[in-house]
Amino acid sequence: MGFDVPLWRAFAVFRAATLAYSLVLLVQNHGSLSRPWLAWTVLAVMAVWTAVANHGYARPEHRTWRLLTADLAVAFGCLFATALAATPFYLTQAPPLSGYWFAGAALAAAVIWGRRGAAIIALLYGFADLTLRVVMGAAITAATARGVVLLLLAAVVVGYMAQVAARAEERFAQAVSLEARIREREQLARSIHDSVLQVLALVSRRGAEAGGEAAELGRMAGEQEVRLRALFADGLPEGIARDxxxxxxxxxxxxxxxxxxxxxxxxxxxxxxxxxxxxxxxxxxxxxxxxxxxxxxxxxxxxxxxxxxxxxxxxxxxxxxxxxxxxxxxxxxxxxxxxxxxxxxxxxxxxxxxxxxxxxxxxxxxxxxxxxxxxxxxxxxxxxxxxxxxxxxxxxxxxxxxxxxxxxxxxxxxxx
CATH class of the missing domain: 3.30.565.10 (Histidine kinase-like ATPase, C-terminal domain)
Known part of the structure; x- marks a missing residue:
């Protein structure tokens, strides 16, 4: 199981939690809604898309720009639907309908597009929030800027850590593959040592003792023994071949x-x-x-x-x-x-x-x-x-x- 599996599971829990909090805010500020039925419809869309997005992101082959683009489109659409469903006073008491829930799409962008893509999405959210307040004639408070800054920091940090974890996982896979090749080479070296090298050493020793043409044969066997040993010794990493x-x-x-x-x-x-x-x-x-x-x-x-x-x-x-x-x-x-x-x-x-x-x-x-x-x-x-x-x-x-x-x-x- 890669690092991304628990990460996407955490995102799924985050989306569900922010959806529940959006429901609480909607109930608390129900009196500030101009079209309550539309607000509840937006919340229903958010609930359905939460299930769809969590199911889609759970499968690695679906974590593409297509799903992410759809995710962002739904998040921005629910954000601007606040202008039709709520009064300007609503924005002084709570964020837009998809305010906190929007962060789920931003975090997904941080993993798929990296920290730069996440920063762009966070800044676009800030621009969209300001545009919404200007269109509705709502006041722009310090809380608006703090929300954008917090979303920007969270998305950038998650994007950076996701990239670091992906590189670490890739290097770990390479290390495991290298270790497997080293162990395979060690096993082959042991097999060669127990058979071919032993025979070559025996031929070299007996040839030197016999003299004559056998001595030349023994010398050649000794040379091949040295070359074969060097082949395995030089092929292993320094820490294994030497020490x-x-x-x-x-x-x-x-x-x-x-x-x-x-x-x-x-x-x-x-x-x-x-x-x-x-x-x-x-x-x-x-x-x-x-x-x-x-x-x-x-x-x-x-x-x-x-x-x-x-x-x-x-x-x-x-x-x-x-x-x-x-x-x-x-x-x-x-x-x-x-x-x-x-x-x-x-x-x-x-x-x-x-x-x-x-x-x-x-x-x-x-x-x-x-x-x-x-x-x-x-x-x-x-x-x-x-x-x-x-x-x-x-x-x-x-x-x-x-x-x-x-x-x-x-x-x-x-x-x-």
């Missing part, structure tokens, strides 16, 4: 440069679970059917990887279980690639009332201070996308703790 999401984003990831005695920690928090790239619906591949997370996690168990899981099923939606198990695989892949051969790792699965936590710990050399920032700057997507990005998109949190010489632990938690 993770911005500080104002709820899905931010922070990687302090200095480790100190306590090591270095990366935390990432995400959006609500089950949201897709734009935060407005299920993520691609989301399946409400429950999946036992123990099954994909236990597949990583080997002589070097120990898995500990509860005795009862850990049920999660299929998409959540798949993304979380992929993040576990990415963490174990980092252990295999960056730790000495034979380094042991442990995977702990915990089922809690409000969420599920998976911890991956290794006994490797740990991560040197500043290494995570350097990896992101070089387009390395293992931590920033395959782990942090995945869990963040699930609405979960990641705590990545590493102490040089004492190993690394990744704790991934997603809410139910």
């Amino acid at each position: 993770g999401p911005s500080a104002t984003d709820p899905g931010r990831a922070v990687a302090p440069g200095g480790g100190g005695a306590a090591g270095q920690t990366v935390r990432a928090t995400g959006t609500r679970p089950g949201e897709g790239p734009a935060g407005g619906g299920p993520a691609p591949g989301f399946d409400a059917g429950p999946v036992d997370l123990r099954e994909p996690v236990r597949r990583v168990e080997s002589s070097r990887v120990a898995v500990s899981a509860p005795a009862t099923p850990v049920l999660l939606p299929a998409h959540t279980a798949g993304e979380l198990s992929a993040a576990v695989l990415a963490a174990l892949d980092n252990v295999a690639r960056h730790c000495p051969d034979g380094t042991r790792a442990w995977v702990l699965l915990e089922d809690e009332d409000d969420g599920v936590t998976v911890s991956v710990r290794d006994e490797g050399p740990g991560i040197p201070p500043g290494r995570l920032e350097e990896a992101r700057a070089n387009g390395r997507l293992g931590v920033s996308q395959s782990i942090l990005g995945r869990v963040r998109d699930l609405g979960g949190t990641v705590e990545y703790v590493s102490v040089p010489g004492q190993g690394t632990e990744v704790e991934m938690r997603v809410p139910r």
Whole structure:
């Protein structure tokens, strides 16, 4: 629902309220009417047009200059009908028959034509009111000028705020679209990292070890790996490609440069679970059917990887279980690639009332201070996308703790 929906609803209430007040004024000053039947006819026309205008303005496709022109014509017609229905004394006790009710048309003009159009309508009302009083021979008082000034200020302010709100809504829509494209690119980057980039890195490494013609093949694979990483890293906004999401984003990831005695920690928090790239619906591949997370996690168990899981099923939606198990695989892949051969790792699965936590710990050399920032700057997507990005998109949190010489632990938690 856009900003204009409650605005037009407020205008509808305003028209009804001013119509009721016009009825009160007509009853109070009934003795000053020269043709009471005509005054009541004018009030009836105002009541009918109030219903017609409120129904018309409620539909965006009807908010055009045609309806607004008709609205203004009725408002000015009811205004000048005062000359035939009332005596000059009536204008000393109350405004014209459509005096306050006229403001509804002026406010509609403020939204459709902007503040300049609203100012013109307010000034035309003032000219029409003065003309009416001159024709009827009624006195022009200070209240006449105050009414015009108040209508002018209200219409201009409403017109200005409507334009500001429209621009804000347009920019918000652009931001949502941009976020959706960024999330889609992140998901694609994770998929590429888990498949193509891993293969290219393996070919490059094995080619260099084999030597000869295989070394040239490995060099070419390494070049393609670098270009592909740069493609995704350069395509993402600075705050995501380099340092993770911005500080104002709820899905931010922070990687302090200095480790100190306590090591270095990366935390990432995400959006609500089950949201897709734009935060407005299920993520691609989301399946409400429950999946036992123990099954994909236990597949990583080997002589070097120990898995500990509860005795009862850990049920999660299929998409959540798949993304979380992929993040576990990415963490174990980092252990295999960056730790000495034979380094042991442990995977702990915990089922809690409000969420599920998976911890991956290794006994490797740990991560040197500043290494995570350097990896992101070089387009390395293992931590920033395959782990942090995945869990963040699930609405979960990641705590990545590493102490040089004492190993690394990744704790991934997603809410139910």
